[in-house]
Amino acid sequence: xxxxxxxxxxxxxxxxxxxCGSSAPTPLPTPSSSTCGAGAPVAGxxxxxxxxxxxxxxxxxDLQFAPGDRSRIxxxxxxxxxxVIRDGALVAAPFLxxxxxISTGGERGLLGLAFHPGYAQNGRFFVNYTDRNxxxxxxxxxxxxxxxxxxxxxxxxxxxxAQPFANHNGGxxxxxxxGMLYVGLxxxxxxxxxxxxxxxxxxxxxxxxxxxxxxGNPYSVPADNPFVSTAGARGEVWxxxxxxxxxxxxxxxxxxxxxxxxxxxQWEEIDVGLASRRGGENYGWNITEGNHCFQPSSGCNTxxxxxxxxxxxxxxxxxxTGGVVYRGCRMPGYQGTYFxxxxxxxxxxxxxxxxxxxxEPRDWTAALGRGLDRPTSFGVDADGEAxxxxxxxxxxxxxxxx
Numbered sequence: 001x002x003x004x005x006x007x008x009x010x011x012x013x014x015x016x017x018x019x020c021g022s023s024a025p026t027p028l029p030t031p032s033s034s035t036c037g038a039g040a041p042v043a044g045x046x047x048x049x050x051x052x053x054x055x056x057x058x059x060x061x062d063l064q065f066a067p068g069d070r071s072r073i074x075x076x077x078x079x080x081x082x083x084v085i086r087d088g089a090l091v092a093a094p095f096l097x098x099x100x101x102i103s104t105g106g107e108r109g110l111l112g113l114a115f116h117p118g119y120a121q122n123g124r125f126f127v128n129y130t131d132r133n134x135x136x137x138x139x140x141x142x143x144x145x146x147x148x149x150x151x152x153x154x155x156x157x158x159x160x161x162a163q164p165f166a167n168h169n170g171g172x173x174x175x176x177x178x179g180m181l182y183v184g185l186x187x188x189x190x191x192x193x194x195x196x197x198x199x200x201x202x203x204x205x206x207x208x209x210x211x212x213x214x215x216g217n218p219y220s221v222p223a224d225n226p227f228v229s230t231a232g233a234r235g236e237v238w239x240x241x242x243x244x245x246x247x248x249x250x251x252x253x254x255x256x257x258x259x260x261x262x263x264x265x266q267w268e269e270i271d272v273g274l275a276s277r278r279g280g281e282n283y284g285w286n287i288t289e290g291n292h293c294f295q296p297s298s299g300c301n302t303x304x305x306x307x308x309x310x311x312x313x314x315x316x317x318x319x320x321t322g323g324v325v326y327r328g329c330r331m332p333g334y335q336g337t338y339f340x341x342x343x344x345x346x347x348x349x350x351x352x353x354x355x356x357x358x359x360e361p362r363d364w365t366a367a368l369g370r371g372l373d374r375p376t377s378f379g380v381d382a383d384g385e386a387x388x389x390x391x392x393x394x395x396x397x398x399x400x401x402x
Contacts, residue, residue: 036329063379111171165189201233226280260322269308317342328384
């Protein structure tokens, strides 16, 4: 499957019965002059459901919004295109098409998108893709703010990472509140991390990176990154010990970084980097998988390892899909709730995340999992409302059932 080992090939779009019995996409809410452009807030913790926003996408696996833009959301298609959903309608022409530059299938392809915080003024956005050799590129492009077409010829190389195997490419990108670009990279692939990249600070593989794309050429390493002064370490590294961080996001309120890291053979995990810690975490791979020894299989040294806040075994699923902390205004009672899923069993669950702890676990599969076959990502819009992306071609929005 896409986030794990790339054993499934890309499949043709399959239409499924959307939640709530609806047979057509539901328009995005019309922005209003109120403080909640997503619609009238519903008090308490109401029952939740999903509404279909768009269908007919080709293997979608990421959803983002451009800062300051409340009429559009952008969906990344693995074969190499970024699509626009404008006011609830899927725009026919792609926003960006780099399909001729990439390798795709399995865990390769166009994997991530992040808009610069100043996109409304500078039109800058960044993508993560694997080239025809399977190596990772982070590149900058330009698009006219408010227009539905970017300049495909504006590519500027930012970061190149050679990939030793075809899987575990990571692919996520996001800007933090500090204006820095965070990049998630898997351990390089194969199985079991044969080169022990996760624990090697001298490689970018198996890491969370933090770079400054507003200074330097093509970027600069922030002086306050945790390993800048560590001999032999790459200064870009923000955190390490990751296997395949398939989707990560910041809590817009706390600044905490929540990472869904796909496991090897037994355990899936969710990790948190507290904003107060300022990076430097070792999440354990390949010494540990979840809370359990991996290499060696027992008696491993866990000193200095930051354990996950949540794990689940492969009797429940096989590939964790992260995940957003809800900070929207339509459902104020769910503030601080982190929604996540599993790609294989297509469950949808949530926890509350506070001070690096997980509380109030809930299973939403019956309410939010209907219509899902292979959930690949979550995302939020400019109002902070949450969406689920399904690889079969659909995008759903989480809403109060009432």
